[in-house]
Amino acid sequence: MTEFALETSTGITIIILFGVFWVAFGYWLGRKNRTHEDFALAGRNVGFAFAAATAMATWVTSNTTLVAPQLTYQFGIWGMIGYSFAALGLILFAPMAKRIKELLPNGYTSGDFVRLRYGNLAWLVFIIISVVYAFGWLISLGMAGGILLESLSGLDYHIGMTTILVICVGYTLFGGMRAVIATDFIQALIIIVGVSFIAYWLIDNVGLESIHSNLTSEHPKLLDLLFPAAVMFLFNNIFFGLGEIFHSNVWWSRALSFKKGVAYKAYLTGGLLWLPIPIVTGFIALAAPQLGIFPPSPDMIGPTVAAAVLGKVGAVIVFIVIFSALASSLDSLLAATSDLVTQDIFHKKLKPKASDKTLMRFNRSCILGLGIMTWLLCLPRIATLGALLNFAGAFVASTIWPIVLGLYQRRLTGSYAACAMAFGTLFGMLGYFVIGFYVAALVSCAVSGLICLVGIMRSNKQFDWNQLDEGEQIHADK
Amino acid sequence: MLISELAFEWLISLALVMTCAAPVLLVGLFIKDFISKTIW
Numbered sequence: 001m002t003e004f005a006l007e008t009s010t011g012i013t014i015i016i017l018f019g020v021f022w023v024a025f026g027y028w029l030g031r032k033n034r035t036h037e038d039f040a041l042a043g044r045n046v047g048f049a050f051a052a053a054t055a056m057a058t059w060v061t062s063n064t065t066l067v068a069p070q071l072t073y074q075f076g077i078w079g080m081i082g083y084s085f086a087a088l089g090l091i092l093f094a095p096m097a098k099r100i101k102e103l104l105p106n107g108y109t110s111g112d113f114v115r116l117r118y119g120n121l122a123w124l125v126f127i128i129i130s131v132v133y134a135f136g137w138l139i140s141l142g143m144a145g146g147i148l149l150e151s152l153s154g155l156d157y158h159i160g161m162t163t164i165l166v167i168c169v170g171y172t173l174f175g176g177m178r179a180v181i182a183t184d185f186i187q188a189l190i191i192i193v194g195v196s197f198i199a200y201w202l203i204d205n206v207g208l209e210s211i212h213s214n215l216t217s218e219h220p221k222l223l224d225l226l227f228p229a230a231v232m233f234l235f236n237n238i239f240f241g242l243g244e245i246f247h248s249n250v251w252w253s254r255a256l257s258f259k260k261g262v263a264y265k266a267y268l269t270g271g272l273l274w275l276p277i278p279i280v281t282g283f284i285a286l287a288a289p290q291l292g293i294f295p296p297s298p299d300m301i302g303p304t305v306a307a308a309v310l311g312k313v314g315a316v317i318v319f320i321v322i323f324s325a326l327a328s329s330l331d332s333l334l335a336a337t338s339d340l341v342t343q344d345i346f347h348k349k350l351k352p353k354a355s356d357k358t359l360m361r362f363n364r365s366c367i368l369g370l371g372i373m374t375w376l377l378c379l380p381r382i383a384t385l386g387a388l389l390n391f392a393g394a395f396v397a398s399t400i401w402p403i404v405l406g407l408y409q410r411r412l413t414g415s416y417a418a419c420a421m422a423f424g425t426l427f428g429m430l431g432y433f434v435i436g437f438y439v440a441a442l443v444s445c446a447v448s449g450l451i452c453l454v455g456i457m458r459s460n461k462q463f464d465w466n467q468l469d470e471g472e473q474i475h476a477d478k
Numbered sequence: 479m480l481i482s483e484l485a486f487e488w489l490i491s492l493a494l495v496m497t498c499a500a501p502v503l504l505v506g507l508f509i510k511d512f513i514s515k516t517i518w
Contacts, residue, residue, distance in 0.1 A: 047516040049507035056500070077481050077489075084493075178518070185508070192500045199494050208490055212483045223480040259516070273500040276493035283490050 005307035005315030011153030014319055015160075019167035022327065026171025026179035036359040039176035040108060040339045041257040046181055048266060051258045054181045054332075055270025057188035058250060059090055061137075061329040065195070065281055065322050066144055069302030071233070072282035076215075076222030078230035080282025085234060086241030090271030093245045097255035097263035099407050103468045109336075110252035110403075111344035116468050117406045118414035125421045126402075127344065129395045130247065134337040135377065136392035138370065141330045142378035144299075148322045151300045152307065152315050161378050164323070168330040169371035173364055177257055180331045187324035192277070194321035198306045198314060199280045205309060206287050214290040222286065233438040236393065240441035243396030246403045250336040338366035393441035394432050398424025398448040405452055410463040416455025424448030 033039045046054075064083070071079035104113060111130065115123040142161050149160025171179050215223050224230075245251050255263045285301045287309070288294070295304045303322065307315040342363040347354055354362070402417040428444025435443075481489075511517045 043518065045518050047511040047518065049504065049511040050517060052507060053504050077486075081489075185504070188504060189501050192497055196494060196497050199490075199497075203490070203494070208487045209483060212486050216480060220480055223486070225479045225481055269503075273503070276496040279489065279493035280497050283493070 005303075005312065006153040006319060008153045008155050010316070011149055011155055011160075011319060014316065015149070015163055015167070015323065018320070018323060019163070019170075022167055022183055023170040023174065025183060026173075026175035028175075029179045029182055030175035032178060033176050033360075036356045036363065038178070039360050039363060040335075040342070041253060042177040042181055044257055044259075046254075046258045046262065048259075048262050048269075050181050050185050051254070051262050051266030052269040052273070053188040054184040054254060055090055055251075055267050056273040057184040057191065057325075057328040058254075058332045059086070059245075059270065059274050060188070060191050060277055060325050061141065064278055065191075065325045066147070066299050066302055068278040068282045069285035069305070070298045072222075073285040073288060073298055073301045075230035075233055076219075076224060076227060076286075078225070078227055078234050080279045082230065082234035082237045083278035083282060084275055085238045086244075086278070087271045087275040088238055089241035089245035090267050090274060092242065093251055093255075094264045094267035094271070096246070096404070096407055097251070097258075097267050100252060100255045101258070101260065101263050103407070103465060104256065106470060107256055107468070108253070108343040109340050110247060110249045111340050112348075112470075113252070113406065113468065114402075114417075115344065115348065116470070117463065118402070118412075118417045120414075122402070122414045122418040122421065123344075125418045126247070126399065127340075129399060129421060129425060130249065130340060131337075133244070133248065133392050133396050134333060134340075135374070136395075138330070138333055138337075138374040139377050141326055141333070142374050143381060144322070145326050145330075146378065146381070147297075147299065148303065148319065148326070151303050152319050157381060158379065162375060164326060164330070165371055165375050165378075168327050169334060169367060172331045172334045173367050176363075177253070177335055180335045181254075181257070183331060184328045187328040190324040191321050191328070192273075194317045194324075195277060195280050198310065198317060198321075199283060201314070202284060202287055202305075202309055206290065211287050211290055215286060219289050222289075229436070229438060232442075236390075236438045236441045239397045239400065239445045240390070240393040243393065243398070243400050243441060243445065247396055247399035248336065249340045250332050253336045253339055254332075334367050334370055337370055338363050341366045341370075390437035390440060391432060393437070394428030394444045395425050397428060397441035397444035398422075400445050401449045401452040405456070409456065410465075411456045411459045411461060412452055412463075413455060413459050413461055416451060416459070420448040420451040420455070423451060 068083045114126040145164030146157035146161030149155040150157045284305050288305050303318045306318045398421045402420050405412045424444040424447045427447040428440045431443035432440035
């Protein structure tokens with residue numbers, strides 16, 4: 001008998017089978033990519049079904065499947081409800097996605113928007129924030145891959161993390177956005193069915209009533225509706241979620257790749273589909289005390305409970321679900337970040353006359369480079385997933401107001417937008433270190449909002465929306 | 479103030495029902511797009 005829920009060989013077999021399938025599928029989908037627009041934005045022609053699924057699946061990350069149970073284990077009922085409020089980000093982004101598609105019909109990235117709307121200084125601050133966030137997320141995903149394989153099958157952390165990165169880089173490299181979106185659809189189905197199955201099994205075997213009465217007598221704090229740190233976490237998580245989605249090119253590139261008229265309803269549907277998932281995954285952790293499970297690291301609580309209740313079957317399901325969740329976010333982030341580097345830095349700043357073929361080649365090199373850098377940064381296991389994730393909150397929440405006001409308000413100027421993002425981030429980090437991770441996004445958003453308010457009150461300029469449309473950017477192949 | 483047993487059961491059950499409905503909706507949308515040839 002092994003001390004792990006899965007034999008190491010079973011874990012390796014699953015990952016190889018899925019890996020071969022995803023890479024082959026990505027290669028097959030990539031055959032249709034003729035131009036850089038095809039590769040980066042799936043020809044701007046994604047239909048409703050794939051659009052809604054990719055919005056939902058990308059937001060179901062390893063954090064939803066590993067950190068939501070971890071936070072529920074630490075903060076109780078508010079941990080899972082607070083996490084589910086991150087769906088507001090997708091729901092509120094729905095009208096913005098429609099606006100983005102109208103204002104930037106030929107745009108590629110969120111960086112394009114910031115550069116055209118606010119100028120170079122704000123663009124520079126925005127790019128720094130975007131890159132820090134993208135690497136924070138990439139590292140948390142890579143680490144989650146290693147942790148998953150290690151906790152479930154005993155496979156060495158470094159080998160597991162490397163394998164997952166290789167697979168995701170592989171199919172994103174071959175298929176571009178088309179592969180990312182199509183695999184997201186299948187991964188979304190796997191995630192939802194797997195998570196529902198585990199929760200149903202838990203309810204059927206342990207019982208909701210039994211879990212509630214055990215928590216009431218042994219761990220009442222986990223059911224406390226007035227747990228102060230948890231209530232603070234709830235609000236912090238709302239702003240964190242808004243910041244993540246509003247600024248990240250992962251969501252902008254999707255909005256720009258959807259067919260006309262699809263973006264609004266796709267994000268709204270994706271948000272509503274995502275809303276209950278953290279509650280279902282978080283609930284799994286609430287059964288831990290009753291089952292006598294106290295894992296060495298809190299981010300392993302979800303997989304450990306599922307494996308304990310369902311045995312080998314549960315371990316296989318958790319393995320596949322988390323692998324799908326990881327892949328659906330990792331591929332999106334690799335594609336979106338490489339688009340940002342290719343379009344915003346290489347094309348706009350270094351080689352404005354680069355041909356379509358050159359852009360496509362550079363984009364692919366970027367995906368590979370990002371994969372290698374992520375791998376290097378994941379080698380030391382630097383923090384728990386939750387801590388790493390919440391540190392990024394200080395950065396992204398500072399972008400909420402500059403992005404929203406930039407899309408709907410003509411008076412905010414570039415210098416105020418740059419200050420709002422820079423000082424919001426600084427004060428958010430101060431809050432993170434002085435008070436705690438659960439206030440980082442709140443402080444960042446509040447400071448940034450205040451600076452934007454002053455900026456609007458003091459400005460008498462009116463931005464011309466037509467400046468956002470750069471026209472079609474076609475360069476003949478040489 | 480602790481969450482009541484009834485509210486707890488409702489919260490988890492509702493979340494589970496909503497989660498189970500999601501794949502049905504997604505597959506339905508895919509079939510619709512497939513028939514009308516609007517997947518891509």
